Amino acid sequence: MQLERMMDDRTISGQQLWHWWQGARQAAIASEVPLVELEWLMQELCSIDRLTLRLESFKTRPQVTLDVTLADLDRLWTQRLRDRVPVQYLAGRVRWRRFCLQVSPAVLIPRPETEGMIDLVAAAVQHYPHLAAGAWADLGTGSGAIALALAQLLPEARIYAVDVSAEALAIAQANAVTCGLSDRLQVSQGSWFAGLPPEAMPLSGMVSNPPYIPTALLDELQPEVRDHEPSLALDGGADGLDCIRHLAAIAPRYLKIGGLWLVELMDGQGGAVRSLLQQTGQYDPIDIHLDLAGRQRFALAYRGQ
Ligand SMILES: C[S@@+](CC[C@H](N)C(=O)[O-])C[C@H]1O[C@@H](n2cnc3c(N)ncnc32)[C@H](O)[C@@H]1O
Structure with a gap:
């Protein structure tokens, strides 16, 4: 019950996100998907910058607010690993030059x-x-x-x-x-x-x-x-x-x-x-x-x- 509530909430503890991240990393390695893609998705959807992620310093934050619920984040990452959906389609956006562009499977991901x-x-x-x-x-x-x-x-x-x-x-x-x-x-x-x-x-x-x-x-x-x-x-x-x-x-x-x-x-x-x-x-x-x-x-x- 408590786990369900956590998964449906967009505001979770840094510790909870860190635990999810550890599992997601292991799954990425097993599926041979570059870890940098997981980092990118977390930067986009969890408002965590690269340095914070690298230092793992979000782990001690009492609260982290995500763009999506943890359950949705988990579903998206499963789609990346199992269905090979590009991470940019999962986030619905891509950085290109100085722009942040919306993308969907109707358009090529700008390279x-x-x-x-x-x-x-x-x-x-x-x-x-x-x-x-x-x-x-x-x-x-x-x-x-x-x-x-x-x-x-x-x-x-x-x-x-x-x-x-x-x-x-x-x-x-x-x-x-x-x-x-x-x-x-x-x-x-x-x-x-x-x-x-x-x-x-x-x-x-x-x-x-x-x-x-x-x-x-x-x-x-x-x-x-x-x-x-x-x-x-x-x-x-x-x-x-x-x-x-x-x-x-x-x-x-x-x-x-x-x-x-x-x-x-x-x-x-x-x-x-x-x-x-x-x-x-x-x-x-x-x-x-x-x-x-x-x-x-x-x-x-x-x-x-
Ligand atoms: C390789 S994508 C390039 C998309 C974008 N310019 C970019 O660089 O990310 C090619 C684009 O050409 C469009 N396209 C294909 N046939 C076309 C046609 N006959 N007339 C106009 N656009 C076409 C596709 O819908 C697609 O958006």
């Missing part, structure tokens, strides 16, 4: 390497300051991460966040509101450029992290991705390049001369994407950029004359 796209845009507008104004599009916006970072980076620009998924757009819109940037970007449903309103054209820049995984490789992805992230966000067709091929072919119709074309890609796709862009005869220069791990990650080009 740290995608932040490199924003650094590339920052460098590009420093080099070509006229691109800092006008309209920019984030095609396949998902949670809205890239669009929000563009809105923050480019205060003079109008930002359009497009996705074919209405569920994803609802999350992008909610994130724009929470981040205080909803007056800076417009979400719009449709397929790639077809989702843009006519007044957005011609664009100063187009940024996209499209689905780029070859269909045959989807089964080989780790279960957290394969079984929980939306296949609409992952499946790039037979060679993984269906969406990128489309974006390379039609973007010149929508970009202003000198406008920026930037996509994320998978390691090994750089040469093929460079060829796709070259074949159109409409981009110059074309560069493939690496991520911090030294893998091919982005293709950046400008619409030529």
Whole structure:
């Protein structure tokens, strides 16, 4: 009875939380789930910072107030270990750049390497300051991460966040509101450029992290991705390049001369994407950029004359 009451209460003693944590750690080790994920979940849902967790100093607190009951925390951790649900979906949020973004299984969890796209845009507008104004599009916006970072980076620009998924757009819109940037970007449903309103054209820049995984490789992805992230966000067709091929072919119709074309890609796709862009005869220069791990990650080009 006392245990039930404790499990249903959001305010518990530090000692009780510590005991739960010990069991959760053992279960994580047995399931080969990194302990850092448990730490992250506790930081998010138990309002305990990293240092306090590392020092285990919460153990002596008379009271700890959780965002959820201990029973719910336990259920969430079981879902992580047994069903391989990504910890970000369990918490319903992720930290990306300086944003705290809402996520659900309707959207891809924004990855740290995608932040490199924003650094590339920052460098590009420093080099070509006229691109800092006008309209920019984030095609396949998902949670809205890239669009929000563009809105923050480019205060003079109008930002359009497009996705074919209405569920994803609802999350992008909610994130724009929470981040205080909803007056800076417009979400719009449709397929790639077809989702843009006519007044957005011609664009100063187009940024996209499209689905780029070859269909045959989807089964080989780790279960957290394969079984929980939306296949609409992952499946790039037979060679993984269906969406990128489309974006390379039609973007010149929508970009202003000198406008920026930037996509994320998978390691090994750089040469093929460079060829796709070259074949159109409409981009110059074309560069493939690496991520911090030294893998091919982005293709950046400008619409030529
Ligand atoms: C790899 S996810 C990227 C999400 C987000 N931009 C990010 O970087 O975290 C690809 C996104 O493209 C969207 N998408 C797939 N096909 C699309 C299409 N035809 N038109 C627009 N968006 C599409 C998916 O719904 C998904 O949100």
